[in-house]
Amino acid sequence: MNLILLRPDDMVTAERARLSGRRLQHVRAVHRAQAGDVLAVGMLGGRIGTGTVMQIDDSVLEMDVHLEHDPPASLPLTVILALPRPKVLRRVIFSLTVLGVKRIILVNAARVEKSYWQSPFLEPDVINHQLALGLEQARDTQLPQVLLKSRFKPFVQDELPALAQGTLALVAHPGARESCPRQVSGPVTLAIGPEGGFIPFEIDLLQTAGLSPVHMGERILNVETAIPALISGIF
C-alpha cells in the first residue's frame, strides 16, 4: 500500500479522515505508523496528498488530510481481454490498474472455458477490491471501469467498431505479420486473446471491427507477462 485510498465517507470533517478495518490494520502492521507520522493518501476519484496521523490504536486511525496534487495521468487505452482463468484474472486486474488502464472489457472467446464466467472472482465486490489494491500500489485514485461481455460476436459486431473508431486499434496475435507499434501518443484500443490465442474466426471478426493484428516477436507470452509488456511497449 503505497497510498491509503480514502472514500468520501471516511471524512468526518473537511480535513479529518477516520479509518478502521483493512486500512487501519495495514497502517499498524506494515507502516507501523504512530501519531505525527505523515502517510501518502488519496481520495477515490480525486486528488492525492498527505495524511498526518493524529490518533492510532486498535480500533481507529485518524488523520489530518491535505490533498494537493493530481493523481498520475491515465493511459488513453481500452483493453479488451479474453476472460482468463480466475486466479490469473485477479492478478491481471491488479496489474492493469497499476499500469493506469481505465477501461477493461472482459470478453468471451472460443478458448475461454465456460466455467470461468461462474467464478466468484467476477463479483463486483471482488473486482472492486482488486481495483482498490491496484490504485494503492500505483498511488492512483481514478477507479478503472470493468465491463463483462459474455457474448463475443454481438460485442465485437455491435459495440467494438464505435469503441475502436478514432483510436489505434490492435489485436495482439502471435501469428500477425506486423509487429506491435512503439511509443504511440494517441488513444489505443488493444485486444488480448486467451491462452492459446483467438481462433481465426475471431481474428476475422476483430479485423472487420477495425482492429489490426500485431505480434510481439517470436516468443509466445503468457497473458500476465504479455499485458505489461504490450502496454509498456506501446506507450
Add this chain to the structure above:
Amino acid sequence: MNLILLRPDDMVTAERARLSGRRLQHVRAVHRAQAGDVLAVGMLGGRIGTGTVMQIDDSVLEMDVHLEHDPPASLPLTVILALPRPKVLRRVIFSLTVLGVKRIILVNAARVEKSYWQSPFLEPDVINHQLALGLEQARDTQLPQVLLKSRFKPFVQDELPALAQGTLALVAHPGARESCPRQVSGPVTLAIGPEGGFIPFEIDLLQTAGLSPVHMGERILNVETAIPALISGIF
C-alpha cells in the same frame, strides 16, 4: 505448453523421442494428440522443430523429431533482482524466462525478509521446473542461468562492477531523476529492488558499481508488473 521441451536422454535413436510423465500427460490432456499429429518440439539447449506422433497411449509418447530452426534470440540482459517472496518468485522466474532473459541474479536487500532465503522455491529442482515451463511457454530451448547472492554488499562491491562493465547498467528506482531509456540495442544490466525499493545506502552502492538509477513514471509498479514493463520498454 507451446513447445515440448526434449532432453538428450529422451532420444532413443537420432530422430525418435520417447516421453512419459508430465509431458505425456499434457500432450494427452491438453493437445489431445493422436498418431500422425505434428507438435512443436525443441531440444534443451538446441534447435526447435516438429515432432510427429508415432505412438501415444497411457504410458508412452513416441515422436519422430525434426529440429530445423534456431530458437528465438535471447535478450542481451542480466537481471539482478532483490529476492521476492516465494509465491512471487515462482511467477517472476517464469516470466523472465518467457521474456528471453538468460541470466538472473537473485540478491539480498534490506527490505527482503530473511525467511525468503529458506524457501523451498529456491531449491534447484523447483527453479529448473519453472525455467522449463517458461521455455515451453515461449517456444525457447536456451535455459537461463539463475544465481543466488545472499550477501548484498560483497556481491555489489566485488562482482557487479565487472558484470556491469560494457553494458548499459541501470537500477529501477521510483525516486530517480532520469527516466528509463527506450529501445536500446546493446547489452543491459538491470537491477530491480524489492517491494518498497532499495534503501538509499543500497542505491549508493549500486551507483558506485556503475548502475544509473532510472524511473518508470509516477506510478509505483509491483515487481511482477515492473519486470515485463521494464524489459519491454528497454528493448
